[in-house]
Amino acid sequence: AAYLEEYLQFKDVILEVENREGLLRQSPDVIGLSSFTETFEDVIGHARAIKQMSAKTPIIVGGEHISALPLSLPADIDIGVIGEGEETLTELMQLYIRNEATPDNLRNIKGIVFWDKGERVVTLPRAWIENMDDIPMPNRELLLKDTKWQQPIFTARGCPYKCTFCASTQFWQKTRYHSVERVVKEIEYIVNHFPDQAIIPINDDLFPLNRKRMAAIVEAIRFKGLHKKVGFSLNARASIFDEEVAQMIVAMNGQVVCFGLESASDRILEALKGKTSAPDNQKALELCEQYSLPVVSNMMVGTPEEEVEDLAKSWWFIQKNQQRFARPAIAYSTPFPGTGFWQEAYRQGVIDDNFERWNILDLGFRRGESIYMNKNMDPAEFEVLYDHFRTFQAPLKQGYKHIYAWMNKRKYFETAYAHLAKTLELEGSVLEIGFEAHHLGHHAPDIDLTKAFVQGGQVHWDGLENSQFQTIVLSHALEKVRDPIALLNTVKERLQPGGRLICLFYNGFHPQMLEKLLTGKWDSSPFGAHHHYGLRFFSQKSMQALLSKQDWQIENFQVLIPGEHKEMSSLEPMLTALQSEYDLPGNNAPVSYFVEAHYPISSAENASQEALASV
Numbered sequence: 001a002a003y004l005e006e007y008l009q010f011k012d013v014i015l016e017v018e019n020r021e022g023l024l025r026q027s028p029d030v031i032g033l034s035s036f037t038e039t040f041e042d043v044i045g046h047a048r049a050i051k052q053m054s055a056k057t058p059i060i061v062g063g064e065h066i067s068a069l070p071l072s073l074p075a076d077i078d079i080g081v082i083g084e085g086e087e088t089l090t091e092l093m094q095l096y097i098r099n100e101a102t103p104d105n106l107r108n109i110k111g112i113v114f115w116d117k118g119e120r121v122v123t124l125p126r127a128w129i130e131n132m133d134d135i136p137m138p139n140r141e142l143l144l145k146d147t148k149w150q151q152p153i154f155t156a157r158g159c160p161y162k163c164t165f166c167a168s169t170q171f172w173q174k175t176r177y178h179s180v181e182r183v184v185k186e187i188e189y190i191v192n193h194f195p196d197q198a199i200i201p202i203n204d205d206l207f208p209l210n211r212k213r214m215a216a217i218v219e220a221i222r223f224k225g226l227h228k229k230v231g232f233s234l235n236a237r238a239s240i241f242d243e244e245v246a247q248m249i250v251a252m253n254g255q256v257v258c259f260g261l262e263s264a265s266d267r268i269l270e271a272l273k274g275k276t277s278a279p280d281n282q283k284a285l286e287l288c289e290q291y292s293l294p295v296v297s298n299m300m301v302g303t304p305e306e307e308v309e310d311l312a313k314s315w316w317f318i319q320k321n322q323q324r325f326a327r328p329a330i331a332y333s334t335p336f337p338g339t340g341f342w343q344e345a346y347r348q349g350v351i352d353d354n355f356e357r358w359n360i361l362d363l364g365f366r367r368g369e370s371i372y373m374n375k376n377m378d379p380a381e382f383e384v385l386y387d388h389f390r391t392f393q394a395p396l397k398q399g400y401k402h403i404y405a406w407m408n409k410r411k412y413f414e415t416a417y418a419h420l421a422k423t424l425e426l427e428g429s430v431l432e433i434g435f436e437a438h439h440l441g442h443h444a445p446d447i448d449l450t451k452a453f454v455q456g457g458q459v460h461w462d463g464l465e466n467s468q469f470q471t472i473v474l475s476h477a478l479e480k481v482r483d484p485i486a487l488l489n490t491v492k493e494r495l496q497p498g499g500r501l502i503c504l505f506y507n508g509f510h511p512q513m514l515e516k517l518l519t520g521k522w523d524s525s526p527f528g529a530h531h532h533y534g535l536r537f538f539s540q541k542s543m544q545a546l547l548s549k550q551d552w553q554i555e556n557f558q559v560l561i562p563g564e565h566k567e568m569s570s571l572e573p574m575l576t577a578l579q580s581e582y583d584l585p586g587n588n589a590p591v592s593y594f595v596e597a598h599y600p601i602s603s604a605e606n607a608s609q610e611a612l613a614s615v
Contacts, residue, residue, distance in 0.1 A: 001139040003086040008093060015142040020046050030058050030096055032089070033077075037065040037167070037336050040072070040358040047076040058101065060092065064171045065358070068338030070113035070122050072356075079106070080113040083171070084157075086135055088112060088126055132157065132178045137186050140193065151190045152201040155183045155217070159205035161237070163260075163273045164340030165300065165333065168205055177213060184220045191229050199231045199255055207234040208245045218252045231255035231407075233296075238284035239276035246291045246437070255407055256326065257293050259284060262300045264317030265310035272303060278317065285324045290437035290453070292410035294326035294403040301389055302333040302365060302382060304344050304373040311385055318392050326406060327399030330389045332365035333373065345371050412591075413438040413475075416504060416560055420594065423558070424502065426471060431494065433459055433487075434475030457482035459490070468494055473502040478546075479536055488550045492599050500598045501552065508537030510563060510589050540593060547597050556596035563591040 001013040016023040023031065031050060035043040047059050058078045066073060066080035073080045081088050088111045095101040095109070103116040111126030129135060140151055158172035178186075190200055208214050221227050233256035236245065241259075249257060263269050264278045288295045299314060318328055335341035335351065345351045350371050360369050367383045374382060394402070413436055421443035430449045432439050441449040450469070453460050454477050472491050478484040491501060507513075538546070540557070547554055 001142055002136040004090060004093060005139065006136040008090055010093060010097075013139070013142065020050055024050065024053055028057060030060065030093070032060045032062065034063040035061060035065050036063060037068075037358050038362045040065045041356075042359070044074045044076065047074065051076045058096065060089070062089075064167050065337060066113070067171055068167065068336070068342075071120055072337075073113050073115070073120055075115070078115060082111045082113060082122070083126060084111075084128060087129065128174060128176065130176070132176050133182045137182075137189060140190070150197055150199065150201055151194050152203045153183070153186055153190065154178075154203050155207065156204045156209075159209070161206070161273065164344075165272060165303075165336070167336040167339055170338035172205075175209070177210065180213065180216045180220055183217055184224065184226070187221065187226055187230070188224065191226060197230065199233055202232055202234040205235060206237055206240075208236050208240060208248075211245070214245075214248055218248045221252045227251070227253040233258065235259075236284070237276070238280040241280075241284040241287065243287060243437070246287045246293060249293060250291050250410070250438075254293060256296055256403055257288055258296045258298070260298045260300075262298065263303070263306075263310065264313040265306075268303055268306055268310050271305055272300070278313070281317070282321075285321050286455075287437070289324050290435070292406050292413070292436065292438065294406040295324060296327050296329065296399070297325055298329045298331055299389070300331050300333050301386060302372070302374050304333070304341075304348075304375055306333075306374055307376045308385070311389075315389065318389075322392070325394075326402040327394050327396070328392050330393050331363040332370060332386070334361050334363050335371055335373065336361060341373070345373050348373060410438065412561065414442075416592065416594075417443045419560060420473075420502070420504075424596075428470030428496075429468075430471045430473065431464070431467075431469040432473040432475055433477040434473075435477070435480050436475060439475075440473060454480045459487060461490075464494070468496045468499075470496050470499045471502065472499070473504070475504045476506065478503060478543075479505060479538065484536075484546065485550065488547075488552070495599060498598070500555070500596060503543065503547075503595045503597070504560060504592065505538045505543055505594075506592045507539065507563070507590050508542075509539045510591060512563075513537075543593070543595060547595065552597040552599055554595055554597045558594055559590040559592075560594045561591040563589055 001015075004010040004013065014023065014026050014028060033043050033046060043061060047061075050057065050059060059076065060079045060081060061073070061077045062081035062085045067082045070080055070082055079092065081092075088109065091109050092101070092112070095105055103114070103121070106112065106114050106116075107121065107123060110124050113120055113122045115121070143149055143151065156175060156177045158175035159166075159169050160175055162169055187200060190197060231253045232249075234249070234254060235258045238259055238261060259281070260273075261281045261284075262272055264281065266277050269276050269278065285295060285297075287293075299318060301311060301314065318325075322328075333341065335345040342351070350373065360366070360371070364370070365383070365386050367379050372379050372382075377385075417438065417440050421440060426440070426444055426447045428448065430440065430447050431452060432449060433452045433454060435454045437451075439449060439451050441447060450464065450467070452464060458481060459477065472495055474487075474491070478487065481487050495501065544554060544557070
């Protein structure tokens with residue numbers, strides 16, 4: 001619509017969604033339909049019904065399906081647009097406006113398939129639009145402002161990887177980019193005209209592909225303050241995902257990262273995607289966890305070469321990483337036209353030139369109906385395994401809940417660190433120990449900070465065995481290690497004489513936690529008791545007792561994040577009784593605390609320090 005208006009000054013465009021009667025009541029001169037393969041049967045049904053009501057109205061279809069299989073153009077559709085549609089549709093509309101859409105003239109339009117005397121005619125291919133900025137911003141007003149649909153953005157078209165299952169790479173064939181200025185302008189438009197939209201989906205096949213360009217976009221987003229007004233979701237690839245990319249996503253307020261992880265078998269990944277591996281997948285998930293980036297992952301089962309052992313690797317991979325997924329999606333290996341899978345299905349004879357059951361290509365498996373390509377398992381055996389995988393697939397609402405939990409974790413750390421940076425006078429060398437990639441340095445950039453990570457219940461001291469620090473910050477580390485006392489003893493060795501210890505910890509007596517524990521609704525959020533890093537919780541008293549028992553001298557004990565819990569209807573009397581009997585804090589209990597302590601220097605050490613000072 002925007003391209004027609006820009007280059008043809010044509011504005012009379014109507015958009016109807018699944019409402020052909022409402023469309024025909026507006027007497028359109030030309031009707032356009034777009035379709036993927038799995039919806040192509042629906043498009044055929046719409047076209048047939050439209051022709052019965054308005055036989056002379058031309059119908060044009062575009063999209064990935066007709067581009068991959070031009071000769072599947074049905075009798076009730078007049079023209080199919082192959083590949084990129086902007087220039088092609090503009091030329092077609094010029095013919096219709098002049099009443100010159102004859103077969104002879106259509107033969108001169110590149111990139112179409114049409115009917116002539118009962119035969120399909122495919123014209124020469126059309127060249128791709130070289131300058132992506134020649135394509136105007138979409139006419140987003142056609143999707144009314146009160147629609148529930150999110151307004152997405154494409155900053156690029158195409159992907160250089162040739163995954164054997166992917167129809168998108170076959171459709172676009174080459175990668176082209178909008179300029180940074182155009183991308184930011186489009187984001188600004190969405191923010192200004194759709195202010196209630198919380199997340200802008202960046203629907204590029206692979207947004208972090210061009211790292212230098214991504215950095216420029218992130219810098220521009222932050223310069224204009226757009227990261228404070230809206231969040232983003234995006235697609236990434238595990239083999240090119242690293243800490244630099246994660247940091248850029250956080251900097252732009254990225255809130256969801258989508259990966260096509262596909263499998264945990266290196267053998268299958270090599271066959272599907274080329275240069276990537278199961279360790280790449282694992283590393284990407286762990287990085288996203290450290291940076292509080294919710295992950296929506298796609299896993300694929302039933303590939304042609306897959307064996308039970310490969311499926312087992314994927315099953316255990318998902319099982320092990322369940323807490324790292326906001327929502328795992330399980331897809332059946334589906335052959336889409338134009339892909340390597342489609343060619344494989346053709347070679348196996350499970351599809352032929354007369355295949356038309358497009359609706360079954362919906363990424364789900366139904367024995368006896370779906371196209372089955374696996375060479376190593378009987379369909380009945382595979383169906384049982386497939387049902388096991390489907391148990392991982394969380395409902396959409398549960399996925400949203402997970403995403404909100406991860407974003408709340410990031411906001412928590414940002415708030416906590418900002419408060420600490422403002423409250424504490426941090427000087428000299430600082431060691432922070434925690435399970436998060438966020439750190440104090442983001443809010444106190446001038447400090448000399450080193451980060452050590454807690455993973456698997458222990459601190460990884462790599463390269464720090466002989467180092468000492470003036471300040472050590474335990475950022476929820478005591479809650480996440482198997483042996484807090486051992487960690488405190490090690491910290492004593494890592495502290496310089498006269499150094500100080502800062503402990504951040506979540507309040508184990510917060511009423512919301514008690515409520516969820518009592519009702520069995522405690523989830524796997526990053527601070528949850530069931531989270532794979534969550535080993536224990538401390539109250540103010542138990543933390544004081546632990547430090548005192550280890551001879552730490554507490555200098556400062558403060559509320560880090562104040563809290564106020566809402567009324568809890570049926571549980572209110574029970575909690576009130578518990579609070580009274582066990583002297584628990586009430587509804588205004590803080591969410592978390594921090595404590596400042598130091599370890600006393602022995603008399604010999606003290607004399608040594610005095611002698612050194614005199615020198």
